[in-house]
Amino acid sequence: MTGAQFGADQPVGVAVLGYGNVGSEVVRILQEQVDDLQQRVGAPLALRGIAVRDASRDRGLDPDLVTTDARALVERDDVDIVVELIGGIELPRELVLAALSSGKSVVTANKALLSEHTGELAEAAEARNVDLYFEAAVAGAIPVIRPLTQSLAGDRVHRVAGIVNGTTNFILSAMSETGADYGETLAEAGNRGYAEADPTADVEGFDAAAKAAILASIAFHSRVSASDVHREGISAITPQDFESAHALGCTIKLLSICERVPSPGGRDRISARVYPALVPDSHPLATVGGAFNAVVVEAENAGRLMFYGQGAGGAPTASAVMGDVVMAARNKVNGGRGPRESKYANLEIAPIGDIPTRYFVNMQVADKAGVLSAVAAEFAQHGVSISTVRQEGEGTGARLVVVTHTASDSALSATVSALEQLEFVTAVTSVLRLEGTHR
Known part of the structure; x- marks a missing residue:
């Protein structure tokens, strides 16, 4: 640690890296809530500097606080906590490692960084006995990380599932409500500021997969990276698809699902996956609309818990960041430390082909x-049981919708391949999972 002694008059120094939507809100809170924060921490929080890419822009900030040399700011002796809000992976990784190696605690909202380098960062924090907090990396303002690491630390978590990307939830909610197609609703998401100029990370599930990796790592005490997560976009x-879903009493959501699954050897494995799925209208996640997020945790003793709220945006995300800053600062003042990385279980990742669900x-x-x-015969041939079938005439052809009972992904994939070879099947237009029902 830095060796500083904190008290009523000795401030805890904070450096903020990045001044975008979240960074600017964090700085605002630090400057506007000085007295309240001091009372909560037990010592003043002092903003030591703000690292930006372009210092020439007028941001209405004290020029003495602004710097383009993030590395120098991180290494200052009067900085005790580094808040990383830059985004990306390589530069933040270097800066976070430098901060931790210098004995400074780190707060980050960077899910991409964490999903690839949690182990390395956790080991660096452990070596210097400092904190690495990242509540804001998953689901914005919604408190999910801390309940998993602390409130449920004495329980056994079986499943964590939810909607953790606001952009895709806005798009799918709009498609469900208006009947518009994907392109129209994506454009509307962009107009409202929910979608980036390049929306690939959101709509193809990369963002949700990074968050799923973080949730699975914490919930199941094992290291899970984004590459371990099966990913499909919207x-x-x-x-x-929505017409058929509505006829079945369902809607469609992009779900992140992390769960324990049994293995033939008797030891649990981890399934971490992201994909669009049908969800019954009666399920709590079906009612999560717009850009909101929700996460459902199922634990052995606590049962089912649901966390709901704004999953993105400058102020909501800054709220989660500041919660971590206060916790890290309290630990500095009191000489304590937050929860360490827990990876003792070291569970293996189950391949998606082994995972059973309905389709x-x-x-x-x-x-x-x-x-x-003939279609039913192909399903039976591959061991996939049919639950319901609906056929709708469309000119000289027909649309056939089949809902299955529980089957493995590999069995369903083989069935679809066989169906595509039948001469009277023009096309298999979509294959979606059905989640949130009794199997």
Whole structure:
């Protein structure tokens, strides 16, 4: 640690790296809530500097606080806590490691960095006995990380599932409510500031996968990286998928699911996956609309817990960041430390092909006798049991919607491949999972 002695008059120095939507809100809170923060921490919080890319821009800040040399700011002796809000991976990794190695605690909202380098960063924090906090990295203002690491530390978590990306939830909610197609709702998300100029990270599930990796690592006491997470995006979802979903009493959501799954050897494995899925209208996640997020945790003794709120935005995310800053500062003042990385379980990752769930298969077929029986035969051939079938005429063809009972991903994939070879199946237009139902 830095060796500083803190008390009523000895401030805890804070450096903020990045001054975007979140960084600017963090700085505002630090400057506007000085007295309250001091009472909560037990010592003043002193803003030592703000690292930016371009110091020539007029941001209305004290020029003495602004610097383009983030590394020098991190290494200052009067800085005790570094708040990393830059984004990206390589530069933040270097700066966070430098901070931790210098005995400074770190607060970050960087899910991409954490999903790739949690182990390295945790080991650096352990070596210097300092804190690494990242509540804001998953679901913005919603407190999920701290309940998992502290409130449920004495329980056994079986499943963590939810909606953790506001952009995709806005798009899917709009498609469900208006009947518009994906392109129209993506454009509207951009107009409202919910979607980036390049929305790939959101709509193809990369953002949600990084968050799923973090949640799985914490919930199951094992290191899980983004590359371990099975990922599918929402760009192929159509208004016809929503029509079929509504007919089944469902909607469609992009879900991040992390759960314990049994293995043939008797030892649990981890499944971490992100994909669009049908969710029954009666399920709590079905009612999460717009850009809001929600996470459902299922634990052995606590049962089902649901966390809901704003998953993005400058002020909501800054709220979570500041919660971490206060915790880290209290630890500095009191000589304590927050929870360390827990990886003792070291569970293996189960391949997606082994994971059982229910499926919704939408296909275009010829409208003639014998089609339904032939399709059903292919499902049976691959050991996939059919729950319901609905056929709708469309000119000279028909749309056939099949909902299965629980089956493995590998069995369903083999079934779809076989269906695509049948001469009277024009196309398998979509395959979605069905979550939140009894299997």
